[in-house]
Amino acid sequence: MRRFKRTLAAVALATTVMAGTAGWAVGGEQTVVTGPPAGAAAAWRADGSLHRPLPDPATASPAGVARFFATLDDRQQQELAARHPLIVGNFDGAPLPLRYAANRRAVGAERDLQRARAADPALPAHERERAGERAGRCARLLAPGRQILAFDPRGRGRLAEVHGDLAAARRTAVVVPGSDIDLDSFDRTKDHYGTPAGMARSLLAETARQAPGTPTAVIAWAGYTTPVGVGLDAATGRLAESGAEQLDRFLSGLAALAPAAPPALFCHSYGSVLCGLAVHGLDGSEVADLVVLGSPGMRADSAADLHTGARIWATRRNGADWIGKVPNVRLFGLGHGADPTSAGFGARTVPSDGSHGHSDYFTPGTASLRSFAAITLGTPAGARQPRTAHRRTPGKPIGEDRSAIYRDGHDRPR
Known part of the structure; x- marks a missing residue:
């Protein structure tokens, strides 16, 4: 006993x-974020530009993803990254340069979104301040030479x-x-x-x-x-x-x-x-x-x-x-x-x-x-x-x- x-x-x-x-502050329970963003994943699955199903971002193996992108030419890869940056940028198995480029788009989009929120007079002051801080952090991630391999806002x-x-x-x-x-x-x-x-x-x-x-x-x-x-x-x-x-x-x-x-x-x-x-x-x-x-x-x-x-x-x-x-x-x-x-x-x-x-x-x-x-x-x-x-x-x-x-x-x- x-x-x-x-x-x-x-x-x-x-x-x-x-x-x-x-830090030593008491922390609250965190909400786990997993899987691809629902809206981005739905748009990816509905993309028929290649006239064949695209690998499911929630279930496809990294090795399978690598094989899929190996079948595409550069134009096809770039177009997918431009249309679906949050998917391609986080797709384990996708080519490195493509992921870097996709994440620059995703980070840039998040920066622009937060800048707009920071300038929105309808939002409370603390939310505008918070948005401005996040926009600044995203801007730093876009500095020349940075290689963002994954990004989920x-x-x-x-x-x-x-x-x-x-x-x-x-x-x-x-x-x-x-x-x-x-x-x-x-x-x-x-x-x-x-x-x-x-x-x-x-x-x-x-x-x-x-x-x-x-x-x-x-x-x-x-x-x-x-x-x-x-x-x-x-x-x-x-x-x-x-x-x-x-x-x-x-x-x-x-x-x-x-x-x-x-x-x-x-x-x-x-x-x-x-x-x-x-x-x-x-x-x-x-x-x-x-x-x-x-x-x-x-x-x-x-x-x-x-x-x-x-x-x-x-x-x-x-x-x-x-x-x-x-x-x-x-x-x-x-x-x-x-x-x-x-x-x-x-x-x-x-x-x-x-x-x-x-x-x-x-x-x-x-x-x-x-x-x-x-x-x-x-x-x-x-x-x-x-x-x-x-x-x-x-x-x-x-x-x-x-x-x-x-x-x-x-x-x-x-």
Whole structure:
């Protein structure tokens, strides 16, 4: 009974301190946004310009989407993107340049809509101000050189952005953020290295410093509805479960592009809950490495319980990252389970020297950023093996888990 009471107390504490990347305000339950916009999807399905059915954006596989667009000439592709930017721009498996072009149209349309709302005297002042702010954020996304891979203005807004040349990249990474991230905060100037855009830029710069001759791309992926502040959304897996389905589809879309190597996945805070669910069962062909930082748990008792071929890494700055105060419990759907940085979990460890808080792991000069870049490049010399002898990589006998690490500490290239 005493142990049960301690567990209940821990869960209660978790619900009061669990948050994502920024802020301690109590958050309300979020409405999950999934699937294509209903109106855009209906218009797409009704399009008879090719005299054949178009792939259903709600059900078509990324590989099937890639095959479909491969049958079209450039004019046909461009016309579809012009008529249906919200579909083509978010269609995993569609050609990269086409998605970039479609999303420029979609972002531009949202900017114009919000500018009109900001100038509408019939709206309350606070709504006009809000519209003006969103129009400004959309305008920044349209700056020359930005490559928007996904854009959905519904709700709080979801998007993904590519940093680097994804088509030419030999190494790739995907950054998945935690709570409080949406269109408004995607690339805010405050807490820059705690935003997906800031994380991605910093990681790309560090990979260029370490291996200037290796073409690399980093994708900032904020393609799910994140929790806001502290509340049940942050302490439960509801949003993570929905986001995991979307991330799985996104990763399948990357695989359909036939990259030189599967990406490394970097998951911050609540994003690590989502990633733990998303990689379950993947054989390593879609994700080479899964790195969790500042994680409250992955809804798994051990790395082996993830049943994935991806290598699992974890880091947390003890004493500096407040997430360490969140109890690693899971009861009645609350909490996210074991600490991925604990010895018993079985993840490889990443040093975090130089970071000073929950969202500093991508700050230039930190040991964590240097390690993240090395993992992305396939050369993590400073990484350490799992700190437990009885855990093993799924599918390999005990004692053979060192096969992925060279004697000099470098990871074996895939």
